Amino acid sequence: MDSKTLGILGGGQLGRMMVEAAHRLNVKTVILDGENSPAKQINALDGHVNGSFTDPEAIAQLAAKCDVLTIEIEHVNANVLEAIEKQGKVAVHPSPATIRLIQDKYNQKMHLIKHGIATAEVVQVESSLEGLKAAGAKFGYPYMLKSRLDAYDGRGNFVVDTENDVEAALQFLNNRTLYAEKFARFTHELAVMVVRSLDGEVHSYPTVETVQKNNICERVFAPARVPDSFLTKAQLLAENAVKTFSGAGIFGVEMFLLDDGTILLNEIAPRPHNSGHYTQDGCVTSQFEAHVRAVLGLPLPKNFATMSTPGTSAIMLNILGGEKPNQELEECKRALETPGAIVHLYGKSTRPNRKMGHVNIIAGSMLEAEAKLARITGEPIPAALAAAEGEVAGTSQQPLVGIIMGSDSDLPVMAVGANILKSFGVPFEVKIVSAHRTPHRMTKYATEAAARGLKAIIAGAGGAAHLPGMVAAMTSLPVIGVPVKGSVLDGVDSLHSIVQMPRGVPVATVAINNATNAALLAIRILGAFVPEYRNKIDAYNCNMEQEVLKKTERLEAGGYEKY
Amino acid sequence: MDSKTLGILGGGQLGRMMVEAAHRLNVKTVILDGENSPAKQINALDGHVNGSFTDPEAIAQLAAKCDVLTIEIEHVNANVLEAIEKQGKVAVHPSPATIRLIQDKYNQKMHLIKHGIATAEVVQVESSLEGLKAAGAKFGYPYMLKSRLDAYDGRGNFVVDTENDVEAALQFLNNRTLYAEKFARFTHELAVMVVRSLDGEVHSYPTVETVQKNNICERVFAPARVPDSFLTKAQLLAENAVKTFSGAGIFGVEMFLLDDGTILLNEIAPRPHNSGHYTQDGCVTSQFEAHVRAVLGLPLPKNFATMSTPGTSAIMLNILGGEKPNQELEECKRALETPGAIVHLYGKSTRPNRKMGHVNIIAGSMLEAEAKLARITGEPIPAALAAAEGEVAGTSQQPLVGIIMGSDSDLPVMAVGANILKSFGVPFEVKIVSAHRTPHRMTKYATEAAARGLKAIIAGAGGAAHLPGMVAAMTSLPVIGVPVKGSVLDGVDSLHSIVQMPRGVPVATVAINNATNAALLAIRILGAFVPEYRNKIDAYNCNMEQEVLKKTERLEAGGYEKY
DSSP states (O other): OOOOOEEEEOOSHHHHHHHHHHHHTTOOEEEEESTTOHHHHTOOOSOOEESOTTOHHHHHHHHHTOSEEEESOSOSOHHHHHHHHHHTSSEESSOHHHHHHHHSHHHHHHHHHHTTOOBOOEEEEOSSHHHHHHHHHHHOSSEEEEESSSOOTTTTEEEEOSGGGHHHHHHHTTTSOEEEEEOOOEEEEEEEEEEEOTTSOEEEOOOEEEEEETTEEEEEEESOSSOHHHHHHHHHHHHHHHHTSOSOEEEEEEEEEETTSOEEEEEEESSOOGGGTTHHHHBSSOHHHHHHHHHHTOOOOTTTTSBSSTTOEEEEEEEEOOSSTTTTHHHHHHHHTSTTEEEEEOOOOOOTTOEEEEEEEEESSHHHHHHHHHHHHTOOOOHHHHHHTTOSTTTSOOOSEEEEESSGGGHHHHHHHHHHHHHTTOOEEEEEOOTTTOHHHHHHHHHHTTTTTOOEEEEEEESSOOHHHHHHTTOSSOEEEEEEOOSSGGGHHHHHHHHOOOTTOOOEEOOTTOHHHHHHHHHHHHHTTOHHHHHHHHHHHHHHHHHHHHHHHHHHHHOTTTO | OOOOEEEEEOOSHHHHHHHHHHHHTTOEEEEEESTTOHHHHTOOOSOOEESOTTOHHHHHHHHHTOSEEEESSSOSOHHHHHHHHHHTSSEESSOHHHHHHHHSHHHHHHHHHHTTOOBOOEEEEOSSHHHHHHHHHHHOSSEEEEESSSOOTTTTEEEEOSGGGHHHHHHHTTTSOEEEEEOOOEEEEEEEEEEEOTTSOEEEOOOEEEEEETTEEEEEEESOSSOHHHHHHHHHHHHHHHHTSOSOEEEEEEEEEETTSOEEEEEEESSOOGGGTTHHHHBSSOHHHHHHHHHHTOOOOTTTTSBSSTTOEEEEEEEEOOSSTTTTHHHHHHHHTSTTEEEEEOOOOOOTTOEEEEEEEEESSHHHHHHHHHHHHTOOOOHHHHHHHTOSTTSSOOOSEEEEESSGGGHHHHHHHHHHHHHTTOOEEEEEOOTTTOHHHHHHHHHHTTTTTOOEEEEEEESSOOHHHHHHTTOSSOEEEEEEOOSSGGGHHHHHHHHOOOTTOOOEEOOTTOHHHHHHHHHHHHHTTOHHHHHHHHHHHHHHHHHHHHHHHHHHHHOTTTO
16 A cells, blocks of 8 residues: 555564554565564564664664654664654654653653643652652652653552652662652543644544553443543543644553543553554554554544444453463453454463453443453353343344333233334333332333333323323433323323423324334334334335225225225 | 464465454464465464465475365365365365365256255256257357356356357367356345354355456445345355355355346355455454354354444445556555545555455445445545435534424424524434425425435424324334414314324324424434433433422522512
8 A cells, every 4th residue: 555664663462463454555564573573473574673672773774674663662762763763764653752752751741741731740759768758748648659761551650658658669669760740539540542643633532441450451441431521521631642742653642530520641652552452343443554554644534533333332351361371261262252352362472461462342332342341251240231232233132112101001002013013023122110100110211221222112101191201301212102092081181291291301292092103103213223124114114005006996996886 | 262273275365364363363374375475474473385275295284284274265176185184183174075066166056956055057068069059059048158167256157148159158168167057137146155163053144245347346235235135035045055065164155136036046155255355344253253263163153243233334345456557556545535444455466457455345324335435436426425425423514303394484493493403413404395385395305314314304384284294104214293383273283283193104293382302302313323412311301400409499498489
């Protein structure tokens, strides 16, 4: 796709997945890392360099074979890259200046603060007991003591809980250049992948929630399970942060959501990131392809960074090496048995806590994705999750439409609608829920309906017909009301009670006793999004037309007297 | 994922994509084919064999390195594979007996006929003018003259149009063993990928439509653009056909849909197939991963062969080498610029009509996918397609809800609903469409609404309010009716005219003049499938609750007299 050769410093899993994306575009990649590293295993093209991505000579060798250099890890030799960039023959992305700035976490923070990006307060700390105590005096306890350089997966961090911990902290981060950070009491860790194009435009992927275990990212939930307004705020913060750096490519931006709703930037990785793995199967374009496109100046069209299907949810589960060799394969095997779970392994030899691979779970709702996750990890599956798992329309018996009625005396009317749903192959449930006799049951039913995967509720009621309106008041789903004709007033009482809802709470009312139309309306609602049902409605309408045409034929042929 | 090593006979693009799938599962693959073949380029693991997949010695070399052998092309040496299978050390899938049976197209057809699979009539043909004329006498003209062996991409086929063509036909298929096939007058070519597991269970992917150009597959539409009943029939035929063969793996089944609705099996490929490439981006599990799983006995869970998201459509476009070298990259570049188009290139050098790669287009509807296709191929985009392209909710101003009314005198009532849609960020349109004064305009509006991407219609009308019901009669979309109060009868006339629809044609009726609820109902319908809107409805309901609570606070604090 592009005749330029792309050199990658680092051949771990991030490099491997970059190579996978590049292959599909016929982009030639050359890798600098140890022999047989994960990225090299899947790249038999010529000219890889064996060596360290910090070794000036090896980097020069790599540069000699490439048009563009990029990184899969930020702990590279930024000086050498800068010299290469200056020579002007080989482009380097992200820019060496950005890499250097980000390598030193204290400088990174100061840079962000200078540009008005919300982040935790920081202070330089002298590597002495006095220095650590001074930081404690400034920020209070606990505070975070961090190494400025070479910190990765939390290995350069120490939580100083009280003044008594300063000695242990100093020992743990012995001989490193330190700084302190005010402790952020967060409720969620968020992350956003941001792509910066050659001309400096930034585009962000959805906001995700990362869950760490022993300082290693274990799970990622996309979108993050926080209110929508935070999702947007986090995207903006991440975009604004990445705008302050130079050079093209993808950036992983980690953030904290505090309990008062503030979002603080934690740190930035100038490369593909574990929190963006879900994009491989969840988004229009994966973070790896986006990175390759960005550094080569290939197109990044509208919506490339959105979920492939609006409204779907994704969970990424890291596969970490188990205590026993290959123990982690048990989890992989369960993932292979789980529909909608995609396994990505990295070709590494097994070692406890090593990132061996990951699983992406894609589902119609987060509830469904969580049920699949529990199945894979072997955790017990809560009943609500188990019910949600089969939510996908047309492929399981998980109901899409709920039929409820105030009394079993309404059943003869409502059963007609149920039969329509059955004949259209729509999964549904039928229940008696009375507004006046089982108000709490009604509340529970209405409140849980959307989360259970229902797409519409049909409620039938007679007399002072409160059920449809009350249910509509407690759900976000469309509610269809069927006025059931009672023994007096011809059903007009039910009709008016159902249709004359106050502004704010709609009920889709159909004709008196006409559960047929209620069912057809529910199928039309499904059909607006599921072509299978739309096609069936079209066929049904066509059939009605044919029947009338046959009747008129018989009438016209035989005459009206004999009809 | 599996400690077995998988040997692949053939290293073309099908082998390459098999290897790509195997890498993700840490399954070691070894390839037999020429040096630097597409599959070898992405596999730097040890032990590939350079040579031909028909050479007994090379096959033996490959077998010595593997636990399981499979193929990416059926024109291999079946005898050698059979001998290897008999030794019992290395498993071979699909079974050599199956490969041999399928290699000879006449035998393949006879086998299918014997098992009651619908296929075109065939007869053996002697390679002489008399032989060809005898076939013409039996089947009439035109008939298909085919080579029994080594036919690929139509290269062994000749359409004998009249008796005058027999000489040309004989010359074209000179020196080959021939058979004739009755000409199938098809309207569509269909194909289904079928996976056969080690224990003989078969699972089929959706039925697709293939479009050939110069005997080479050019485009694949998934699902096929034919009525649903044919989709199911084709899947069953394909499954039944694959059940008759032995050995595990994926099979591509090509079929003809005739103008009388008959489906005939055309031919079977015992391997991944061009018509299944769309599964890489469109389905839960790709045909390549499914093949790897099947031949190694790894799990094939429920729904692995369905579309990732129910209701989505996919188009596969082959990228064929252009007349000028690399001319085809123009098409690739436009694909990179098209949202939802995924490029897969094979690492081959350019040559006219060579399969260089393919593009998978995934979209919410076939109309939208076709618009993207036209953009990539550079064909003019019909206006209806252009409108459909931005169909995805929330990402464009393509309307999702249509508001129509019989007269501009209804506007004050209906505008309230429009404002609700606006405040929720729902794209919508507002039009005057009168049932009685513009009946043809109404017909056009109702008939085209679903194809234009609308998801619901809100129709307001007063008096003899026919508009909502008439529109409902001519669309498959949910129609919401707003009875508008006239100067007499208090709107009860409108209400009854709208709500009392006959069985078969539902209108979701709301309270008199209550366009607010009509709009909220439309948003609930969108929200049943688009979480963004569901969340907004939840927030709206929550807000209503808060307002009432504030009022009661004021009432309780200040007393009812002062309120």
